[in-house]
Amino acid sequence: MSSYEIYIAYMTIVRKEIQRFMRIWVQTLLPPSITMVLYFIIFGNLIGSRIGQMGGFDYMQFIVPGLIMMSVITNSYGNVVSSFYSTKYQGSLEEMLVSPTPNWVILAGYVTGGVARGLAVGAIVTSLSMFFTQLEIYNFGIIVLVVLMTSILFSLGGFINAVFANSFDDISIIPTFVLTPLTYLGGVFYSIDLLPDFWASASQLNPILYMVNAFRYGILGVSDIAVGYALLVISAFIIGLFSYCMYLLNTGKGIRK
Amino acid sequence: MTNYALQIDQLHKTYDNGFTALKGISLQVQEGDFFALLGPNGAGKSTTLGVVSSLVNKSQGSIKVFGHDLDKELSKAKCLMGVVPQEFNFNMFEKVQDVVVQQAGYYGIARDEALRRTEQLLKQLGLWDKRNEASRTLSGGMKRRLMIARALVHKPKLLILDEPTAGVDIELRRSMWEFLTRINEQGTTIILTTHYLEEAESLCRNIAIIDQGDIIKHSSMRDLLKTLTTEVFVFDLQSPLAQVPEIQGYRLQLVNDTHLEVSITQGQNINGVFAKLSDAGVHVTSMRNKTNRLEELFVNLVTNNKTDLQGVSV
Numbered sequence: 001m002s003s004y005e006i007y008i009a010y011m012t013i014v015r016k017e018i019q020r021f022m023r024i025w026v027q028t029l030l031p032p033s034i035t036m037v038l039y040f041i042i043f044g045n046l047i048g049s050r051i052g053q054m055g056g057f058d059y060m061q062f063i064v065p066g067l068i069m070m071s072v073i074t075n076s077y078g079n080v081v082s083s084f085y086s087t088k089y090q091g092s093l094e095e096m097l098v099s100p101t102p103n104w105v106i107l108a109g110y111v112t113g114g115v116a117r118g119l120a121v122g123a124i125v126t127s128l129s130m131f132f133t134q135l136e137i138y139n140f141g142i143i144v145l146v147v148l149m150t151s152i153l154f155s156l157g158g159f160i161n162a163v164f165a166n167s168f169d170d171i172s173i174i175p176t177f178v179l180t181p182l183t184y185l186g187g188v189f190y191s192i193d194l195l196p197d198f199w200a201s202a203s204q205l206n207p208i209l210y211m212v213n214a215f216r217y218g219i220l221g222v223s224d225i226a227v228g229y230a231l232l233v234i235s236a237f238i239i240g241l242f243s244y245c246m247y248l249l250n251t252g253k254g255i256r257k
Numbered sequence: 258m259t260n261y262a263l264q265i266d267q268l269h270k271t272y273d274n275g276f277t278a279l280k281g282i283s284l285q286v287q288e289g290d291f292f293a294l295l296g297p298n299g300a301g302k303s304t305t306l307g308v309v310s311s312l313v314n315k316s317q318g319s320i321k322v323f324g325h326d327l328d329k330e331l332s333k334a335k336c337l338m339g340v341v342p343q344e345f346n347f348n349m350f351e352k353v354q355d356v357v358v359q360q361a362g363y364y365g366i367a368r369d370e371a372l373r374r375t376e377q378l379l380k381q382l383g384l385w386d387k388r389n390e391a392s393r394t395l396s397g398g399m400k401r402r403l404m405i406a407r408a409l410v411h412k413p414k415l416l417i418l419d420e421p422t423a424g425v426d427i428e429l430r431r432s433m434w435e436f437l438t439r440i441n442e443q444g445t446t447i448i449l450t451t452h453y454l455e456e457a458e459s460l461c462r463n464i465a466i467i468d469q470g471d472i473i474k475h476s477s478m479r480d481l482l483k484t485l486t487t488e489v490f491v492f493d494l495q496s497p498l499a500q501v502p503e504i505q506g507y508r509l510q511l512v513n514d515t516h517l518e519v520s521i522t523q524g525q526n527i528n529g530v531f532a533k534l535s536d537a538g539v540h541v542t543s544m545r546n547k548t549n550r551l552e553e554l555f556v557n558l559v560t561n562n563k564t565d566l567q568g569v570s571v
Contacts, residue, residue: 001332001336001365002365004365005364005365005366006365008362008365008366008367008368009362009363009364009365011362012359012362012363013362013363015362016355016359023350086348087348090346090347090348090349091342091344091345091346091347092346092347092348094312094340094342094346095346095347095359095360095363095407096363097311097312098310098311098312098335098338098340099335099360099363099364099411100331100332100333100335100336100363100364100365101363101364102332252314256311256312256313256314257272257307257312257313257314
């Protein structure tokens, strides 16, 4: 295939993916928005007013970056895992597998779909947060970079989950038992400075901590982790997961018989 | 020099559970052919087509599509193939038109051109009125036609059809036969698997029969049919007959008082039967084959193969 044909194949997958989550916006865009509004009201307004300041900011201001990041993570992951598994389950994945579309384009198309949903939900949640607090952007470049990298990383994770899933139950196990706990323990609601030394060190094994803190740095200018190091960790995860995804696609594991 | 659309050489496939689906099959399909790949359920037909269309990983062997080796030039080979699988495998929530347009996109066809081709194909296959409906709302026959439209949108030179008429009513099946014959005449090579043997007999020029992972027959349809030693015809009689007339050299049997079964062996002339029946005052109004000729041969070949294999295992 020529590079123009590859571009068309890529855009076909991207268009399909974006149309899919826009068509079912009541399931894909609305629920995270409602959940986040509840977080803002309960944790930010009701409980946050009693907590006072954290990291030199109102508690509401402190948790907003983490909550935006949480919605980006869960939606990027959820979009790819559900879409790719449905495609596999219905057999329509074969449409792509019999075509000359290269494997990396298939992966890039699905990841872009995940990123698009992650960004869409992230933008909605950011807009909603404006009703509850005032955010001042500290470093716009870092914000964009971290959101993009995080959504790419979790889209790749969703892809791997979908490849190995054999039932619809399998696509909710990782988000429920791995992703949600890691997100909650990733410094969304607190600074790891508050933790005892052991737990503060243990938290550094949690990759989500790096994303939340790097993003928080972009908005508030404060972070528990050095931003450069955080970006390095996220990049390493992206490279690792991308390589594994390509291995799965090239060998046909979980995809071809 | 013969140009082959498909060359399979010593193809083996053993699944992870240890089941050997293909035991080193080799076959060739000429360019422009209408080729039947027949076999009983579980014989290895779908596995063969799955490996050719790269949906199933082979264990061993080589495959060339119009000379392009799947191991070395997979992308080129894929561009030349269109696949209609046995199971419905499109996104049931997509609109009919989108299913075809998206497939064109996977082959790198620009959207404007894809829309033009989709319109043409959906019109040819009688689906244009349904273009904006979700594909899940289509009837079984329409879904089959949608899969054919999808497989043809990139204008493949080789079309692989895995039981395309399964569960389709006879009227629709015939219109699909006409459509397939037309595209074959226009130069598309077609490989067909089917359980309707009259379909294979009337459409295909060459045939391979696969059983238990082996090709047990690979020849032209004409040569295969020639090997049928006895054909049984059923004659519809003008008036009831009480007793079977004696005709030297032919085996006759009354099915009921107005239907007579006549066995004709190779070398015998059916005109001779008519002449002798006429002499005996028996008038025939119409006739038909008792069973489809290919079906007769198919059953014989598969049964013999089973017997041979049982002999080997003993």
